[in-house]
Amino acid sequence: MGPGLTVPPIFSPIPPAIHPCHAEADVQTAAWAETFRIGSEELRGRLVSQAIGTFSARILPEGREEVVSLLADFILWLFGVDDGHCEEGELGRRPGDLAAELHRLLRVAQNPEAPMLLDDPLAAGLRDLRLRVDRYGTPGQAARWVDALREYFFSVVWEASHRRAGTVPDLNDYTLMRLYDGATSVVLPMLEIGHGYELQPHERDRTAVRAAAEMASFIITWDNDIFSYHKEKKEKSATGYYLNVLRVLEWHEGLTPKQALDVAISQRDRVMCLYVRLTEALAEQGSPQLRQYLRTLGSFIRGAQDWGVTSVRYTTPDDPADMPAYFRDTPVDGSGEPLDIPAVSWWWNLLAPGGDAHSAPGRPAHRTAQN
Numbered sequence: 106m107g108p109g110l111t112v113p114p115i116f117s118p119i120p121p122a123i124h125p126c127h128a129e130a131d132v133q134t135a136a137w138a139e140t141f142r143i144g145s146e147e148l149r150g151r152l153v154s155q156a157i158g159t160f161s162a163r164i165l166p167e168g169r170e171e172v173v174s175l176l177a178d179f180i181l182w183l184f185g186v187d188d189g190h191c192e193e194g195e196l197g198r199r200p201g202d203l204a205a206e207l208h209r210l211l212r213v214a215q216n217p218e219a220p221m222l223l224d225d226p227l228a229a230g231l232r233d234l235r236l237r238v239d240r241y242g243t244p245g246q247a248a249r250w251v252d253a254l255r256e257y258f259f260s261v262v263w264e265a266s267h268r269r270a271g272t273v274p275d276l277n278d279y280t281l282m283r284l285y286d287g288a289t290s291v292v293l294p295m296l297e298i299g300h301g302y303e304l305q306p307h308e309r310d311r312t313a314v315r316a317a318a319e320m321a322s323f324i325i326t327w328d329n330d331i332f333s334y335h336k337e338k339k340e341k342s343a344t345g346y347y348l349n350v351l352r353v354l355e356w357h358e359g360l361t362p363k364q365a366l367d368v369a370i371s372q373r374d375r376v377m378c379l380y381v382r383l384t385e386a387l388a389e390q391g392s393p394q395l396r397q398y399l400r401t402l403g404s405f406i407r408g409a410q411d412w413g414v415t416s417v418r419y420t421t422p423d424d425p426a427d428m429p430a431y432f433r434d435t436p437v438d439g440s441g442e443p444l445d446i447p448a449v450s451w452w453w454n455l456l457a458p459g460g461d462a463h464s465a466p467g468r469p470a471h472r473t474a475q476n
Contacts, residue, residue: 110362110427112331112414116374117432118381119407122166123159124173130158134177141230143185148193155418157181163408164292165401168299175237176295182230183257183288186210189227191261200265207258214251242298253291260286268346273356281448283350284319287326289405293318296401297394308395313387313461316452320380321402323449325409327373331366332413335426367437372444374436376452380406383455386462 124130135153143149161177186207190196196203212219213228217235222228238247260282267274274282284290297304308314330349337347350372354365384399391399413419414428443453455462 112429114429114431114433116436119403121411124162124166126170127159127162130162130173130177133174134158134181137178142226143230144189152181152184155416160412164405165299172241172299179234197265198269200262203265204262214254243303246294250294256285257288257291277446277448279353280446283326284322289322289325302394304394304398313455317384320376321406323376324373324406332419336421371438374438378439
């Protein structure tokens with residue numbers, strides 16, 4: 106990771122797995138990107154080299170092959186939006202214009218027949234993705250996928266406002282933004298679709314289950330910030346703006362890059378320990394569908410880790426990042442104390458006596474006035 110900054114082995118208690126179709130998924134996704142002309146030729150050339158099909162195959166190692174392909178195409182499409190519009194395009198510094206463009210795309214996702222953005226490759230790709238979500242998923246899953254896209258779009262506009270101003274949000278705001286702008290929540294409906302079931306609302310919308318998904322997002326995005334720091338700092342040094350948790354910690358806490366790396370690892374380890382305890386408690390009392398969902402959340406976490414340390418997106422072979430060669434079995438920080446981040450510190454209450462993780466399945470932990 107550049108002079109003096111090496112990423113040490115990261116704690117991962119989740120075993121690796123990959124779908125047998127991973128090589129084919131890479132080929133199919135490259136072909137899909139060419140068919141729909143996602144991004145500029147230069148950006149598309151980069152994206153199709155980054156083993157995004159393999160990433161999808163790690164997220165759904167036992168999923169339906171057609172959904173592995175759908176998810177891979179969707180992830181590549183998301184990078185087309187994030188890299189093309191937000192990070193490298195002019196819209197990334199014009200939050201109002203970016204919001205308008207993303208709202209047009211959202212309309213296409215809501216209704217692929219809407220006569221909007223008819224000559225836009227990203228819109229054409231999104232129409233195809235929506236039609237396949239309808240083919241393999243339920244109307245409810247399609248609706249949640251669109252809702253998650255809205256959350257993602259909202260968060261990248263927020264980031265664009267910081268990019269325009271050259272400001273760095275504080276840790277609490279960054280954490281809240283990162284839960285969505287990492288585009289992790291948009292993958293969650295695909296976890297169900299990939300295995301051909303629909304999680305019932307009384308389980309999916311339960312506070313502890315939503316928190317487990319947020320913890321997975323936190324771990325995935327913190328790991329991504331750690332693994333991509335070398336790439337981000339190198340690529341963005343010309344423009345002077347990049348944003349990840351290490352920079353947030355350096356900026357607001359006055360830490361060196363090495364100190365910031367150590368703090369970020371400590372934070373993600375504590376969340377990982379909590380995530381393991383929470384998902385074990387939920388699985389004990391959950392339906393078979395919930396147990397499947399929790400297993401696939403784990404595959405998402407580990408898949409992002411394995412892809413993050415091997416994809417040329419982050420290893421940057423022309424100027425190699427110093428990545429770990431293996432994952433460690435024990436945390437650097439196994440503390441059960443909550444992180445001092447108000448947006449997420451309440452997660453630790455879920456395993457306290459009377460917390461939602463210990464309530465009867467599908468029932469609120471506390472009675473309300475309506476009960």
